[in-house]
Amino acid sequence: MATCSRPTVGTPPKSQSLTSNITQRNIACLDNCTMKDFKGKPIECALCSSEFHPQCVGLNASGKRPTWFCPNCKDITSSITILKIEIDQIKKDMKQIKDENNSLKRENKKLKSELQAQTESIANLTTDAHHEPANKTEPIPGQERNSTLLIGDSIIKHINERGLCNTKFKCMPGAKIREIKENITHVIQADPAKFDTIIIHAGTNDCSINDAHLNNASKDIRDLVQDMKTKAPNTKLIISTICPRTDNQKFQERVDKLNNNFKEIATEEDCTIVNNDLTFKMSNNECEQTTLNRSGLHLSKYGTKKLLNNIIPTHCIIKPKSPTTDRHHKYTNRVHIAIQTDRIDTYINDKRQKKLSATSAEKQIII
Known part of the structure; x- marks a missing residue:
């Protein structure tokens, strides 16, 4: 300058x-x-x-x-003007991005709601009998449906569910008749058509209380039969009588009383009953010892097989034996296929034969 x-x-x-x-x-x-x-x-x-x-x-x-x-400041003012225009454009872009973000949030919320609904729907499919399903769904094509419920106390604990056919198995150790009745009532209230057949084996624990309790147990069984006729008329009810026991003579007397009550109820209410006394008791009305374990209360594996063999004529719940089954297959400690004969039957038959031979020899010596 x-x-x-x-x-x-x-x-x-x-x-x-x-x-x-x-x-x-x-x-x-x-x-x-x-x-x-x-x-x-x-x-x-x-x-x-x-x-x-x-x-x-x-x-x-x-x-x-x-x-x-001045010329220098004119350049600054023009730059400021340009910056203002750019800022305005940025504000417009930010507003557009904000609107798009809000739209994405709404879409995300909608997708979350749909996902939650689908998750709840899937959870309802796997809900067990203790929970009432929100939506009843048809069985998946090609998948076997558990059309039978076998429920009972610890006497049935040695049954292996894998060997059962289309049967839901539920063992409730220590349960009395009332608890099993409440469980079944909950099931039929949730879905009356869930099972075509319900098999009950209960009453052992009720006999360990007192004589007065037997009337309450009999009433619970009668109420259950009547409720099922009303709420699930298409469901067949099978009552399995209490198996004999040798741990306490007083308890066994209550078992006999309660079994007689079961038979009367089955006759009056026209329902099926499995009389286990026919196979568990010998001709002298005493319990066959080989059907029980050492406690004299729970069934042995042989006794469990007898129980299943008693149920099968009323309703088949056992898978048929595969023709390709290896004859050297080792069974687990629990019954897998009850209608098969194994080494236990051979052992018991041999033991019986030796006992009969010894008895005959003693008689000959006495004579």
Whole structure:
């Protein structure tokens, strides 16, 4: 930029002091400024307050002075204007992104609701008999349906569910008739058509209380039969009588009383009963010891097979024997296929034969 030179004159008179001050000021002007001697009022930039010669920037020196910006500040104001435009555009873009984000949130919420509904629907398919399903679904094609429920106390604990055919097995150790009745009632209330047949083996624990409790146990069985006739008329109910026991003579007397009550109820209410006394008791009305374990209460594996063989004529719950079964197959401790004969039968038959032979020999010696 060009600067005006200061005149080297003496102290001016008082009337010329203002003009001299102006001429002596350093004025920032354009680089191509040629004005050497300027006597007048310069124009000031409204932004940076720099002073310029009006003639150099194309303004009238004596006219009205508008708000003016120097060339450098004009570039800044134009940049600010451009930035304002860009900021406005960014704001519009941000608003659009915000709207899209809100739309995605709504879509995500909708998908979560659908996923939760599908999850609950799948959970209802796997709900067991203790919970009422929200939606009843048809069985999956090609998948076997458990059409039979075998439920009872710990006397049936040695039954292996894998060897049963289309049967849901539920063992409730320590359960009395009332608890088993409540469980079955809950099942038929949830879905009356869930099972075509329900087989009950209960009452052993009821006989261990007192004589007065037998009436309550008999009433619970009668109520269950009547409830099923009302709420699940198409479901067949089979009552399996209590197996004999040798651990306590008083308890066995209660077993006989309760079994007689079961038979009366079955006759009056026209339901099926499995009389286990026919196979578990010998001709002298005593329990066959080989059907029980050492405790004299729970069944042995042989006794469990007898129990299943008693149930099968009323309702077949055993899988048929595969023709390709290996004859050297070792069974587990629990009954797998009850209608098969194994080494236990051979052992028991041999033991019986030896006992009969010994008895015959004793009789001959006495004679």
